[in-house]
Amino acid sequence: LCINPTLQCMKRQCAECGIHKLYLLPEETGDAETDETVKWEKFEKVEIKVKGNKTTKKLVLVKKESKVSDLFSHFLQLLKSFPFHQHRATWQNNQFQELSSNLPLNHCICVHDFSENYRCTELKQLQSAYFQKTEVSVHVTIIHRHALPDIDGVESTEQNPEIITEHFFVISDDQQHDQYFVHEVRKTISEYLASISYPVDTMHEFTDGCAAQYKSRHCFGDINNSSRDFGFKHFTRNYFETAHAKGPQDAAGGLLKRQADLAVLRGQAHIQNARDLYEFAVSNLTRTKSVCRRRLFRFLDFIPREGNLSFKPISNIRSVHQVIVDNSSPHIIIRELSCFCEKCSLQIYHECVNVQRIGQVQHHEMVKETNNTFDVEEDDEEVPLSEMVSKGQV
Known part of the structure; x- marks a missing residue:
């Protein structure tokens, strides 16, 4: 890369830098029959058999x-997008x-994440129950907001900000983690913030980049x-x-499920469904001793899916990392990376200092589809193989 790399350098569109600047030894590029053979590993999509005598990749x-x-040819391909x-x-x-x-x-600020479903267990159970465990959906949100005197006992000002x-x-019992579920979560959070007059x-x-959820x-x-x-x-x-969204939200979900399992194993709780898990959490986990001021729990018995939340495709959606909505515009604003510089904070995006x-x-108009079906297009789910390589793995 150049000494002061730009976006073009990162995308390998700069003539002054790139993988062509990486010179390999003759024995690393030769293709003669006498060249050494090496054993190595790479990720590939392979067809495997699943239930129902079907195959999937x-x-x-x-x-x-x-x-x-x-080996080095594949290595250079990874370096193009890394x-x-x-x-x-x-x-x-x-x-x-x-x-x-x-x-x-x-x-x-709200950091959203679906935790892995909680599998209900019992201290004493039938053998067949092991293969028929009830699963519970757990959605975790880390909320960062300014303190309120009536709720938090301290006031937050511009001179002395206090972030809670x-x-x-x-x-919820609902197992379908889609845009409707997330909409209800956002609605519940909005109602909570309104209830405390924030x-x-x-x-x-x-959020992470899960296509079905976010x-x-x-x-x-x-x-x-x-x-x-x-x-x-x-x-x-x-x-x-991709692969860089781990944080406190994962630990929070793990804590809830771990404490529930321990309570069941100790005979202190009987958790068979989502309602039981919710009541256990409200009774035992609302108090905290960490940087988290409080834990809040809500139970959703039903996720409405009557509304039409199906829209026409957006090209190159995987490259989008920020979506902006303004109540004065009918269009959404999208860009490859987020920015909260002084100009962007004032909604003057065309004068962004980090452009x-x-x-x-880019401005994009969202157009609803006539049918109310939810099909994740292939472009939504496909993740380049090179994006799964993290620093230190190559």
Whole structure:
């Protein structure tokens, strides 16, 4: 890369840098029959058999035995996209840290994540029950907001900001983790903030890039209605880079499930369904001793799916890492990376000071589909193999 890399450098579109600057030894590029053969491994999509005598493709680690040149050829292909992947990961995490450390008044941050389903167990159970365990959906949200005197006992001002962190859990029997479930979670959080009289002019959401839950054309269409549905003047959804979305939200979900399992094993609780898990959490886990001020639990018995949240496709949706919604515009604004610089904070996006590193914004109109079916397009689910390579693995 160049000494001061730009977005073009990261995308390997710069003539001054690139993998052509990496010179290999003759024995690393030769293809003669006498060249050494090496054993190595790479991820490939392989067809495997599943239930019902069907086959599906799965990404697995495949052992290879080939010439050294084949190994280095594959290595160079990975290096083509790895810098931009690493740049996106670092940039998105830095933007989150910057925003949470300098959160403006009347702004709120929500970090969303579906925890792995909780599998209900019993201290004494029939043998057949082992194969028929009830599963419970657990959605975790980390809320960062300014303190309120009546709720938190301290006031937050511009001169002396006091940021409160809360863990917000939504528990449900519903097993379909889609845009409708997420919409109800966002609605529940909005109702909570309204109940404590917290004024939210701008809501910032951070999520992973799961297509069915947060990052698809249908999800974009849902958040396009954030101003109408929840009354926000401005709204942003920001996506962490692939394989770089781990954080306190994962630990919070793990804590809930771990404490529930321990209570069952000790004979202190009997958890057979989502309602039981919710009541256990409310009775035992609302108090905290960490940086989290409080844990809040909500139970959703039913997820309505009558509304039409199906929208027409958006090209190159996997490259989008920020979606912006303004109540004064019918379009959404998308861009490759997030930014919360002074200009962007004032909604003057065309004067962003980081445009050389994140690119220009694009305006997009969300158009509803006539049918109300939810099909994740292939472009939504496909993740380049090189994005699964993290620093230190190559």
